[in-house]
Amino acid sequence: MGLVSNGLDRATQKAFTRPIPKSAGAQMRYLVRQLKGTRSVAELLGVSQRTVERYVKDQIRRPRPDLAQRLADAVRTRWQPRVREQARSQAATSTGLIIDTRARFGFTAAPGSTDDARIRHLTLALPPAFAARLFDAQQAGASEQQLREITAEGLGEAYFRDGGRRAHGLEVEFTDVEQLDFDL
Known part of the structure; x- marks a missing residue:
């Protein structure tokens, strides 16, 4: 993504009515619901399916910094699509x-x-x-x-x-x- 595209995304994110989930477990659960399975979330984030399952069950609480960034970005791009479109x-x-x-x-x-x-x-x-x-x-x-x-x-x-x-x-x-x- 480039400067203009990122700027447009940030502008639409300012319209969000609720903040994105804070914890890694909540973010993983949201992605699993959106992508309808742990396998697709694992492929998206570049981790194993078992790792995703552990985050969903709150067995792992703190992701590595690079994974935390990818996770937050993945949630942010899918968060409140109707509000963003409006x-x-x-x-x-x-x-x-x-x-x-x-x-x-x-x-x-x-x-x-x-x-x-x-x-x-x-x-x-x-x-x-x-x-x-x-x-x-x-x-x-x-x-x-x-x-x-x-x-x-x-x-x-x-x-x-x-x-x-x-x-x-x-x-x-x-x-x-x-x-x-x-x-x-």
């Missing part, structure tokens, strides 16, 4: 996304303008149309580069072209991303 659809239809980024922005414009790329820190609202495009592309399995291009188009429209009021035909380049956060 947050996505609301952002795609009415509220849009808030983007906070520090990156190098360059652009191509009419001759005579200064188009030198420079680092900018921007915090602004992307319109719902771009939120919908980002979420749809992420669901379709778009590459990180494609997600960055959609983000660049959205930033170009919202910031540089000001919703079509200025800088017509301006193409924005979004590179050297230092920081990128989304919020719903």
Whole structure:
């Protein structure tokens, strides 16, 4: 996963109404229910089926740090799918996304303008149309580069072209991303 995809996932996780289970046993039990068996959970996490069974029965309580991270990530990606989908659809239809980024922005414009790329820190609202495009592309399995291009188009429209009021035909380049956060 890349920077944009992870940022979109973090934004939808902020919409959760309940925290994910804390203990390793509770997280394992949740995964076993979701994946309908200990074998599939074991394959997902890269451990033996017996290890999963021990966590489910609370015979093992503290996983290794790498397993604890994989376990928490697996639970987080499956946690509250309806709440996550509702947050996505609301952002795609009415509220849009808030983007906070520090990156190098360059652009191509009419001759005579200064188009030198420079680092900018921007915090602004992307319109719902771009939120919908980002979420749809992420669901379709778009590459990180494609997600960055959609983000660049959205930033170009919202910031540089000001919703079509200025800088017509301006193409924005979004590179050297230092920081990128989304919020719903």
